Amino acid sequence: MKEVFLYSHGGSENHGCEALVRTTSRIIGSQVKRVFSLYPEQDIKYNIDEIIDIENDRNNSTPLPKRLLASAQIRLLGNNGYSEYLNMAHQLKGGDIAVSIGGDNYCYKGFEQYCFKNRVFNNAGIKTVLWGCSIEPDMINETLEEDLKRYSYITARESITYEAIKDINPNTYLFPDPAFTLEKSEVALPAELEGKKLVGINLSPLVIGCGKDGVVMKNYENLVGYILKNTDYSIALIPHVVWKSNDDRVAMKPLLEKFDETGRIFMIDDCSCREIKGYISRCDLFIGARTHATIAAYSTCVPTLVAGYSVKSRGIAKDLFGTQENYVLSVQDMKSDGDLTEKFIWLSDNRQKIKEHLENIMPSYIERAYEAGAQFGRIFGK
Numbered sequence: 001m002k003e004v005f006l007y008s009h010g011g012s013e014n015h016g017c018e019a020l021v022r023t024t025s026r027i028i029g030s031q032v033k034r035v036f037s038l039y040p041e042q043d044i045k046y047n048i049d050e051i052i053d054i055e056n057d058r059n060n061s062t063p064l065p066k067r068l069l070a071s072a073q074i075r076l077l078g079n080n081g082y083s084e085y086l087n088m089a090h091q092l093k094g095g096d097i098a099v100s101i102g103g104d105n106y107c108y109k110g111f112e113q114y115c116f117k118n119r120v121f122n123n124a125g126i127k128t129v130l131w132g133c134s135i136e137p138d139m140i141n142e143t144l145e146e147d148l149k150r151y152s153y154i155t156a157r158e159s160i161t162y163e164a165i166k167d168i169n170p171n172t173y174l175f176p177d178p179a180f181t182l183e184k185s186e187v188a189l190p191a192e193l194e195g196k197k198l199v200g201i202n203l204s205p206l207v208i209g210c211g212k213d214g215v216v217m218k219n220y221e222n223l224v225g226y227i228l229k230n231t232d233y234s235i236a237l238i239p240h241v242v243w244k245s246n247d248d249r250v251a252m253k254p255l256l257e258k259f260d261e262t263g264r265i266f267m268i269d270d271c272s273c274r275e276i277k278g279y280i281s282r283c284d285l286f287i288g289a290r291t292h293a294t295i296a297a298y299s300t301c302v303p304t305l306v307a308g309y310s311v312k313s314r315g316i317a318k319d320l321f322g323t324q325e326n327y328v329l330s331v332q333d334m335k336s337d338g339d340l341t342e343k344f345i346w347l348s349d350n351r352q353k354i355k356e357h358l359e360n361i362m363p364s365y366i367e368r369a370y371e372a373g374a375q376f377g378r379i380f381g382k
Contacts, residue, residue, distance in 0.1 A: 002095045002380075004031040007057065008102030008114065011039030012046040014241045015273040016179065016292030020101045022273065023178040024131060025052050027373035028099070035101075046272050094125025097380055103132040103157060103177065104291070106144065107310050115147040127152040127380070131372075132177050134312035137164040153379050155372045158315025171379065175372040176365055177316070179273075179292050180299045187278035189236075190266055196234040199227055200283035200297070203251045203307070204241060207289040210309040211331045217254070219307075219340035223287065224255055226341045228262050231348070235265040238279055240293040242270050248290065285347060287340070291316070301362055303354035305347045307331055307340065320361065326350075 006025070012018035021043070025032045034053035037043050043054050092098070098121045105114050121128050130151045135144075137160065148154065148168045156162035157177040166172045188194070201224070208216045227233050237256060239248035252267065259265045268279050273292075280286060280293065281300035288294040289307045297304040298320060306313045308328045317327040329343050347354070 002031075002097060003033050003092075004028060004097045004099060004380075005033060005055075005092070006035040006052075006099050006101050007117070008100040008105055009035050009037045009043075009057070010102065011037055011042035011243070012048055012273075013039070013042045013243050014246075015046075015276055016240065016290060016295075017102075018043075018046055018048065019179040019182045019273040019277075019292055019296075020103065020132065021048055021052065023181045023369075024099065024101050027178050027181065027370055028376055029373060031097075032099075092121075092124065092126055096126045097129060097152075098126050099129040099131050100133075101131050104134050104310065104312055106130075106133060106135040106139070107312065111139075111144065115143065118147055118150050122150050129376070130154040132157045132175075132179075133161060134158060134310070134315060135161045135165060136311050137161075140164060140168075153376065155375075158312060159319050160311050160315035173372070173375055175375075176319075176369040177292075177295055178369055178372065179295045180362075180366050180369050182277055182296070182299070183274055184277035184281050184296075184300060185272070185274040187271075187275050187282070189279070189282055190268075192263070193234055193236060193266060196264075197232055198236055198283045198285075199233045200236050200238050200280050200286040200288070200302070201252070201255070202238050202240055202248060202286075202288040202290055202293040203255070204248050204289040205246050205251045207307055207309055207331050208251055211334055215334045215337065216307070216331050218337040219334055220255060221258065222337050223340045223344055224259055224265065226344070228259060228264055233264075233284070235259075236279065236283065237265065237267045238276060238293065239268065239270060240276060240288075240290040285344075285351060287344065298358060299362060299366060301355055301358040303347055303351045303358070305329065305340075305343050320365070321357070 010017050021035050034055050036055045036057040038057045040054045040056055118128050128151050132155055134157060145168050148165055151169060154169055154172040155175045159174060162174040203220055237252045241248050256267050277296040280296045283302050286297035286302045286304045291312050294304050294306050306328045309331050313328050314324045317324040321327055326346050329340060
């Protein structure tokens, strides 16, 4: 019997990755037996092993020098001679189906490593799926086109990507990001925030790095200062990625330290993606940098402003609201220290209208995410 397995999973300390494993395995169904992870210990930490078997993405029996060389060869050359580097290549068989769940892997430089994996699988008779993806249209070159053609099924999670790739691979479909279907956990707010009007804020090191001359951090500082001085909102800082090398808590700690004495700003502790969604759902407004943090907000009908840097945030907002204007502020376009505050004021002034719009469209939007699983079954004979 053919097996469906998930790969391109970076570990559950990125809670967007955790959400994708949880929701994809449910949407596709019982054929999904295991996930190949870069960091299995992270997945065990957040109990992913309770719903799916976890395998190590890398072949740790390969000597370290060879692994490092292989990694460099894959990234720089797409070299096909190092398939032993992939633990998956030793365990799978022709007819299996490999589902790549790293939705934004093709948004960044270095996507060649994913082309390499796709080629290895196809050469072994394994069918591949690119699941819930976003792709920067201006990054599409001959190499990427050839890679996209190899996939047996592609789901684009927003229409900008869909329009860019639908003619490259006719088996491309438009469905919402699977994480829109994630169930939330009911959580209790810290006692200091219970019963208060609340703005949730998420900031990432990645977004800070995309801006120039510290403008992103200055915008967030000015926003928090404005909220505390001019409104009766309290603020919950909500981390969504806690990788050691890319930790939202590190990015937001200066905000907590600068405004801590007001007694109206608090950092939410790290927890599972379902609990994070529970906290975000308790907010009246949300300002987010991480895509899956904003998806948690949208899907619980919380009016949201995205500090975006790529096609994924623009495309999702366009599909939800018909426009990205006022809903996404590109950090690359931040010029003055008050740009984020200006957008927040618009969001706050239009909060009720936005909330009602999300409440009207979200049930059917979430239902469409499940249709990706039905289409999977039609293509692969589930």
